[in-house]
Amino acid sequence: MSKSKAPLPLTPAVFHILLALFGKERHGYDIMQQVKADSGDTVKMGPGTLYGSLDRMIEAGLVAKGNTQDPRRIYYRLTALGQTTLRAETERLSRVALVARRQLGSE
Numbered sequence: 001m002s003k004s005k006a007p008l009p010l011t012p013a014v015f016h017i018l019l020a021l022f023g024k025e026r027h028g029y030d031i032m033q034q035v036k037a038d039s040g041d042t043v044k045m046g047p048g049t050l051y052g053s054l055d056r057m058i059e060a061g062l063v064a065k066g067n068t069q070d071p072r073r074i075y076y077r078l079t080a081l082g083q084t085t086l087r088a089e090t091e092r093l094s095r096v097a098l099v100a101r102r103q104l105g106s107e
Contacts, residue, residue: 008085008088008089008092009089009092009093010085010089011053012043013045013049013050013053014053014056014057014062015086015089016035016038016039016043016045017031017035017045017050017053017054017057017063018057018062018063018078018082018085018086018089019035019038019086020034020035020038021063021076021077021078021082022078022083022086025066025067025075025076025077026075026076027068027070027073027074027075027076028047028050028051028054028073028074028076031045031050031076032045032046032047032050054076057082060081061079061081061082062078062079062081062082062085063076063077063078063079063082064076064077064079065077
């Protein structure tokens with residue numbers, strides 16, 4: 001991932017992490033719980049996937065370490081690029097879903 005533009009499509013892990021961080025700083029366990037809730041318990045993210053993804057997302061400029069008042073936890077927040085990327089991926093997924101619904105005759 002480059003710092004100027006994240007490649008689309010995003011992996012499911014990256015998409016769910018960005019979504020979990022939208023509008024709120026969170027620490028790792030909180031992110032995992034939000035991903036679980038957002039996905040209706042269908043996506044379970046372990047620490048390896050979460051922290052490996054966060055490291056790559058920080059490097060790409062999508063996420064930054066937030067302001068923490070609890071020295072035991074690291075909080076993460078979306079950057080402007082992270083928000084833009086989340087919106088772009090959401091729009092891309094919406095278009096794909098629309099095409100799929102049309103082809104399946106659901107609309």
